[in-house]
Amino acid sequence: MRRRTEAPASSNEADNADKKGPDQRRQSPAEANGGVSYRSVLINLGKCLLLIIIIPPFLNYASLQREGQMLLPKDGQIVDVGLGQKMHLLCKGQGKPVVILDSPTGMSSDVWFHVQESVATLTKVCTYDRMGLGFSKRLMPNETTGTEKVWGMSTTGRMVDDLHRLIQAASIAKPFILVGSELGAFNGRFYSHIHDAQVSDLVLIDPIPEDVFEEDQWKEYWYGKVLPTFQARQFSAATGLSRMLIILGAIEPTVKGENVSEEVVQRQKYLLSNPAHQSSAVDEHYFLNESAAQVRDITKFKPLSSRVSVSVITGDSFDEQVPAHLNQMVAELQRKFLEESYPSANQIHIKGADRRMIYKKPSAVSQQLRRLVNQRQARQQSE
Template identity: 40%
Template sequence: MPPRRRPATSPPLVAGGIHKAQQDEDTAGSSDKKHVKKPKKCVTETQQGRSLTARCVASLKYILLFIIIPPFINYASLQKEYSSLKPTGELYDVGWGQKLFMMCEGKGPPTDAPTGMTSDVWTLVWPKLSKHAKVCIYDRAGLGFSERPYINQSQTAEERKYTRNQWQPYTGERMVDDFNQLFTVSSQQPQPFILVGAELGALVSMFYTQLYEGNVLGLVLINPLSERLFEQDQGVWTQYWFGQLIPTYQSFQLGAALGLTRLALMVGILKHPLAGMELPAEVEMRQKYLLCNPRHLSSVVDEHHFINETFSQIKTLRLMKSVPKNISVTLITGNYYDEQIPSPLNKAWAKSEQSLISRDLPHATHIVVNGADHHMLYRDPSAVVEPVIKMIKQYKLRHKHQ
């Protein structure tokens, strides 16, 4: 028998073959679907990228506005406020085109302010003194409405030795030289002077007296800054002065330049140095103006920065000459610590004052004001006024007899 033929059939299927084929079809279909959806996904990513870019550009605009607008507003405000807030004094040329602000009233003692502060601190003092004598208040170079020192960069060091430009700005020597130019040359005030100074101003007053003793009748020193301050108690004041005080004023200067200080004053975050005192509205506004003025704050920083040079200069002078004994000296301090600074700093300051009295001013009259601290100028002005009036009366009586 011929062999039986096997009927034609489809190729044998392995187990799962149908599922495999279906899977291949699904895979192919899936691949096609993916291929179709891919452009949609790319479009979405592009849109997201554009949206992110738009948000970044918008944020950048706001940042630029925040950086540009406050400084511009502050600058425009300073220009507008200058003429309306400037006291009724005059600017005197003290040489090299530099002008210092001074205001006089009555027929009395020139006064000098604490470190980095303007003549506004005498607001509650000088009107009372002007009833007894002529009173002149002034702003040191760069502070308040006085101009910053002029430096002739074209001059050599040798040429500066023979000009007023020889002194390093913002040091005791330059401050004394400015004072002498202002009061004896530019304005020619009547002499002799009774000098009234607080803190750094007291140090400058002593410095001037030692150099120009013939021009001075008496000294009234209020919480005087001593050149030995940094030597007390392992230099606690050195750390505070250069580690905290100067950086704080530098941050104020930056804030003023960016216009942020004006915003902080407007919303009440920041207060001016004389806040809380019963001061005329004009003085309040002027203090805010100065706190927003980068030029003024730059000079405040410089006075603090060069304090070691000032200390060195007066130490050298004391080796050669002391305060003459024929000049009446009254030193006024409070018996309360300044609550704005830590106790160790108050103790070191008190020690430096005692050292100043015992070593350099043994003939001085020391008045301790009960309940007063470093802010007595505007918190307890009578404590300052009475000793000055007493000195004025003694001079007038002596002059009358002569």
Template identity: 65%
Template sequence: MSRKRAVAQETGENVRGDGRKATEEPFTVKQQQPEKSCSATFIFLGKIVLLVFFVPPFLNYASLQREGQELRPKGAQMVDIGLGQKISLICKGQGQPVVILDAPTGMSSDIWHHVQESVSQATKVCAYDRAGLGFSRRAMQNETTGMEKVWQQSTSGRMVDDLHRLVKAAEIATPFILVGSELGALNGLFYSHVRDVQVSDLVLIDPIPEDIFEDESWQQYWSAHLVPSLQAMQLSAAAGASRLLLILGLLRPPLDGDAVPEDVLQRQKYLLSNPAHQSGAVDEHFFLNESLAQVREISKFKPLSTQISLSVITGDCFDEHLPTHLNQVFAERQSRALARIYPQASRIHIPGADRRVVYKKPSSVSKHLLELVSKRQTKQLRQ
């Protein structure tokens, strides 16, 4: 009996011991499980943060370094124009008069691809990237001296000064045909007013009216919508998001389609992913009002020479994506400004076109430029 009682007691103790372990073990697990769960959550969130905020910018930066060398336009020159500044210039074709192409606001010289290819069959055609855009870098501030300090960077005055030094450094034959779109048109006007002996023909494509920002609705659109959207594009490029959107097909370059060579298309994607280029585009839009004021003052100080042939190319509207009233304001102010300041201008209307005419309807632009080239070449032969 004593042995049975001892066995039973021993068994009871074991049961109680197992019972205590059974009750203690869940308690111990409950203490450790939240710690493991929180730790795993923090690690997972850390990986997400690393993936989203650090990896894309790093990969984008590494890709930009490689692409900057590989995608440089074939035949392009990096022309030293002094003051530590180099401008990317690409010329095609041979002969005179030379045609110089100045791109729309915030865009690189690639935008002229189709026009340049077409017109270069008849003469030499040069397109360049303004400072801060494409492959042209900004000058260091401490390397800027003399008259260049008068004009703030990313304004028409400074761009015209850069263009003048580019013409001299690249030894471009004068007088030439100067073609500009939007901000490029403002630069063309400024240049032709101050360097009239160097320009034989001036072609303005959708020139921006000098008083456009006096209209409140236009001012609101430009400062509250367009510039912030461009700043968002700059931030997206810096974060590497633009490259991801391009890969996914959610973002498309302005110049695309089957007729666009692969290297040009890849270069456009490179620029959309490049925060330096996007920064230049933001600045050109941000300081546009100052550029308009500079051109207005120059036109008062020195009228345009009557020896310069002036033509203006416009479409049905400024931008088909804008509300109708904004396009109407633009058209009315543009028409009044041209009639008041440049009544001698020849007006050319391209049906179905807007500000994208340079790369959406390039044949219409090329046709007019080829006519100008032919007239000048015929005149040279007679002389």
């Protein structure tokens, strides 16, 4: 019988085996596949990260284009105020005197929802969105030749000029009652001093003292805490993160409750997700010190006519979320400027309220405005 013998390895194969290092000789197929799997995981993670970065802003932009048309208030109107500008105006009710409501810093007209609904049962009440906010689109600076050359964008001087052109274009009856909250109070003061013949009553809700930005503590708070909060909102809206947080319930609308329609709720969500609206809110906060300086100068240059009655509505504090020493400082400066500028003003205190009173305690605000409307209507009838 013949024995089978193993064929000896060729000299080439033996040489190749000798050339391989010990690590290469010990590498198993599973380990080789492990390297490939690791790279695949990294590639997949990169793809997911890319989708997370790109898809939310894209979907948010597409949604904003659709919602911008759908959520425009049915009773509202887009008014051409000249210089290529168009502003959103919403009026409800009938009668005189007309009441015009101007919003706090960086807020759309929706914050007046409850107040407008209540006072509109007595007379005509109008809210509007300042340029860049809500449904009033902000134009690029080179698209107009108006007062931006005198008053900077997003400052009281420019806002008052916009409001004046809006009132003229919409043919709002005069004289009217002008109501402003916070920054809106700056605008109301400026407007009433310049166009005093058009205003019968000026109502200031939690007005900001114009000297407050001369205090270092306040400037540190405003530009160190408040402004960065709105800048973060702008970034969140631009990246689509705000829409995701709204869907998850982490961000809620400012105006809510049983009597708030779903349309108003959806409109607020739209604006929270809208980077253009948030950008204008940032600008209004950033230039608030300049607005304060403009108001201080105009009140000294042209005192308010004695024909205009002034009412001031304040709460227990300017902002309950602000440290106590800052609230005390604002209250003292508020008292000082009221004594100097409006010594005969009717001062009204709302217990438990702060600068959010127009949507946190709207019934208390509405009660004061309804009383003022009734008084003015009775006076008109007697005349």
